[in-house]
Amino acid sequence: MKKLCLSLLIVVAMMAVACKPGFHTGFVRVQDGAFHRNGGVYQYNGTNMWYAAILGSRGQGGNRERLCRELDTLCARGIMNIRALAGGSEGVQDKPSHTWPVLQPEAGVYNDTILEGLDFFVAELEKRGMTCVLYLNNSWDWSGGFGTYLEWAGAGDAPDGSKDWDAFQKYHSNFTRNRRAMELAANHTRFMVSRTNSITGKPYSESPAIMAWEICNEPRPFTQYSGISEDEKLLVWNSFAEWIGAQARLIKSIDRNHLVTTGSEGFYGCAQDSGLLVRIHSFPEIDYCCIHCWPNNWGWCGPAIAETANCKERNGVSAPQDMLENAIRRSEWYINMNMRILSVLGKPVVLEEYGYPRDNYEIRPGSPVTARKRYYDYIATWIGNTETTGSKKAKLAGANFWGWGGEAVPIADRWHKWAPYTADPAQEEQGLYSVFVIDRMN
Helix, strand or coil: CHHHHHHHHHHHHHHHCCCCCCCCCCCCEEECCEEEECCEECCEEEEECCCHHHHCCCCCCCCHHHHHHHHHHHHHCCCCEEEEECCCCECCCCCCCCCCCCCECECCECCHHHHHHHHHHHHHHHHHCCEEEEECCECCHHHCHHHHHHHHCCCCCCCCCCCCHHHHHHHHCCHHHCHHHHHHHHHHHHHHHCCECCCCCCEHHHCCCEEEEECCECCCCCCCCCCCCHHHHHHHHHHHHHHHHHHHHHHHHHCCCCEEECCCCCHHHHCCCHHHHHHHHCCCCCCCEEEEECCCCCCCCCCCCCCHHHHHHHHCCCHHHHCHHHHHHHHHHHHHHHHHHHHHHCCCEEEEEECCCCHHHCCCCCCCCHHHHHHHHHHHCCCCCHHHHCCCCCCCCEEEECCEEECCCCCCCCCCCCCCCCCCCCCCCCCCCCEEHHHHHC
């Protein structure tokens, strides 16, 4: 345990040196299977902060002072990369699980306040030598994504996945076969990647703060529903892979300076098919591979994966602590498997989402996080160099925990309009996976 804690401290100390104005000013490149920046290897410890553009806006929900403080805090802790939504969400929806305010209330109609918030966020990252990964779509409805584009294309209302998972999958599997839905999503990609920052006056393509454009948050073919035929499944897989390739080529045709990646969860996000996983990362326009790892959400802490009350009842109140070693073993297996499958491509691999519940499934800021700390220390052994960690295993090029809640103090278990933004989207209990400033004291 002491070795794990020491490895995390060393990695953070190494990263914290970079938190100086002008320390990093170049673009992140891929060379010999690793990230490079300013002539040196670029490995990073990062976080997820999906709401960054909203916080950077001057409109309701915005708080630029908080955003600047949050960036300073992250930078001081050596958290130098932030993965965020490229502006916000799509669709005017009254669903409790939907983020607010939205960037694109109607197809092709944009909220300038949120766009300027993204400009501010990118400009502030430039000042600190930090980088971001901006994802342009979402397979999940909490920000619109696939479901909203299908609705705009006339495919009918998107089913509620919490009530009918098969119906949700069947509906969303049509996204990469619906020409109009894909066209609308491509228009959004083109609009965002072509943008000029209203604060710096520079095109986004010239900003060193943008490390990568990401095609989608957790893109899935959604073919694991009952009754689907083998032929239908293969048709969806083909259209899914072709869409990934087309989006990557579109981004590169506009912006040759920045990296492009998929946003995939890895093996689990590719219908548990290694061939599909390799295929979507094999396009020359895809610069690096990404995976996610969610021990509790994937049943490694017990069968219950949703609300904490359900988890406490079915898994046991102390499951996050009791099942930690199992979660680490399964994570080791999953990360190793993905890296082995993807090794044929010779590209960097990033663990861009990972999270772990608080002790006893609590959600309040400041509640104990001893199991989470141990899990994060374990993930730290996958980054950094062999000399500092003492590990002989393959190395991740970077890792982003989910996610940064910072100064937020949730005012209810569930998010509602204009409540403080945390890392947990509106469909999740606020604080479940958030890392708050006060948590460092536990």
